[in-house]
Amino acid sequence: MNMVATADPFRFHGGRLAVAAARFETAPTPWIDLSTGISPWSYPLPDDDPxxxxxxxxxxxxxxxxxxxxxxxxxxxxxxxxxxxxxxxxxxxxxxxxxxxxxxxxxxxxxxxxxxxxxxxxxxxxxxxxxxxxxxxxxxxxxxxxxxxxxxxxxxxxxxxxxxxxxxxxxxxxxxxxxxxxxxxxxxxxxxxxxxxxxxxxxxxxxxxxxxxxxxxxxxxxxxxxxxxxxxxxxDQQWQDNQRRRLRDAASRLDELLTESGLELVGGTSLFRLITHDKARELFEYLGQSGILVRPFAENERQLRFGLPAHEAAWDRLTDALKNWRQDS
CATH class of the missing domain: 3.40.640.10 (Type I PLP-dependent aspartate aminotransferase-like (Major domain))
Incomplete structure (x- = not known):
């Protein structure tokens, strides 16, 4: 599917899972949202207080x-x-x-x-x-x-x-x-x-x-x-320190996966990684069909941003999707 940068909602903000589900109707669920720079691990919410x-x-x-x-x-x-x-x-x-x-x-x-x-x-x-x-x-x-x-x-x-x-x-x-x-x-x-x-x-x-x-x-x-x-x-300083270590470890793991998949790392923080590839637009589509949402950009069609998978099942699905994309491309 051709994408028009000026009309594509995915190119201006992360998220938009409802739009993604409507666009990729046959994608497997649950969706894995890697399109934002939001930590997949949350601070525990306080006890319910009406x-x-x-x-x-x-x-x-x-x-x-x-x-x-x-x-x-x-x-x-x-x-x-x-x-x-x-x-x-x-x-x-x-x-x-x-x-x-x-x-x-x-x-x-x-x-x-x-x-x-x-x-x-x-x-x-x-x-x-x-x-x-x-x-x-x-x-x-x-x-x-x-x-x-x-x-x-x-x-x-x-x-x-x-x-x-x-x-x-x-x-x-x-x-x-x-x-x-x-x-x-x-x-x-x-x-x-x-x-x-x-x-x-x-x-x-x-x-x-x-x-x-x-x-x-x-x-x-x-x-x-x-x-x-x-x-x-x-x-809660201890939680903050633990969160920084967890994010760094996950970002290093993501680096390894993206590099092994033939994608060039060009930047990021421990909450996300930015890659460049000549077929980035096609990769966005392929991952979308696999129920995985990443972030494309209006300014540069060769770039995609990947957030951190939240759990092992998400890591496995991302790993399999990238492997299959390399084989199909």
Whole structure:
């Protein structure tokens, strides 16, 4: 099946399993979703508490969550940490809060940033001084190639800087925090903790920006359930350390499988791997027919992103599908 990049929903976001099931009607189930950079292993949800759904969230609970997040990020003043219902909405709100005439972004980059700043000049490296801009946006580590820019280099960039650190929990050493200067930093909760549906993230910014953002978000920016889960997760350092080791091991295993399958690794983080191949489009289709969803890209039809299989049965199905694809191609 020919794919038109501008109309293909799989090329702009991961997920979309319902669309995949409709497109690949004869694919075996259950589907294996490797199209996102979300951990397949989730932080255990707190004990069921009906009050979390019945009652409005308490401001004190939100405050405790932001304090716990600030400690995890190394931020001294929790007032600079704003809980948001997912970092994607924070990107869009910042686009409205910070309208500038001249902006630039380091590409490739998550599509939400392009939507928030559609007029931003796209540049291909971190030499932002070569671009006449007032605002510079980048993801660090980047999605989908895992590119990182050293924190000390980021501190040298002039103008307002927004750094999307959605994948920084896998390697805190790459974070601009706690010494962010005047930069605005975005952090995701759902990817590392494997709870993307919880819709929780954070913006770390100067007090003036934090206040304006809180005013836009209103009195109940995140659910009581998200607050309780986030608070427990950020206080559980042992789980976080174990998660990083588990992700690194799984990513190394995925590297070996993809390389043995004749696919060239060109980047990634411990939550996903990016490959390139002349027949990437055909491979996407083949895996889809096998009930395995990976992520293609509008910008480069030779690239695919693979997330981590959750269990041995998923590893076996991916291994068999790649082996059969090589034989058939």
């Amino acid at each position: 009050s979390l759904a019945r009652c409005l969230p308490e401001p004190e609970h939100l405050g405790r969550l932001e304090v716990a997040a600030a400690r995890t990020f190394g931020v001294a003043d929790p007032a600079e940490v704003v809980a948001v219902p997912g970092s994607d909405i924070a990107i869009r709100l910042l686009g409205a809060l910070l309208p500038v005439a001249r902006s630039a972004m380091l590409t490739p980059i998550y599509s939400g940033h392009r939507a928030a700043w559609p007029d931003a000049v796209a540049i291909a490296d971190a030499d932002a001084d070569a671009v006449d801009h007032d605002l510079f946006i980048l993801a660090n580590p980047n999605n989908p190639d895992g590119r990182t820019v050293a924190p000390e280099r980021l501190r040298e960039i002039r103008g307002q800087v927004i750094v999307d650190e959605a994948f920084a929990d896998t390697d805190p050493a790459v974070s601009l925090l706690p010494d962010r200067g005047a930069a605005i930093v975005l952090r995701s909760f759902g990817k590392f903790f494997g709870l993307a549906g919880l819709r929780l993230g954070f913006v770390i910014a100067d007090i003036s920006v934090a206040r304006r953002l809180r005013a836009l978000l209103g009195d109940w920016p995140v659910s009581g359930f998200a607050m309780a889960t986030g608070l427990a997760a950020y206080q």
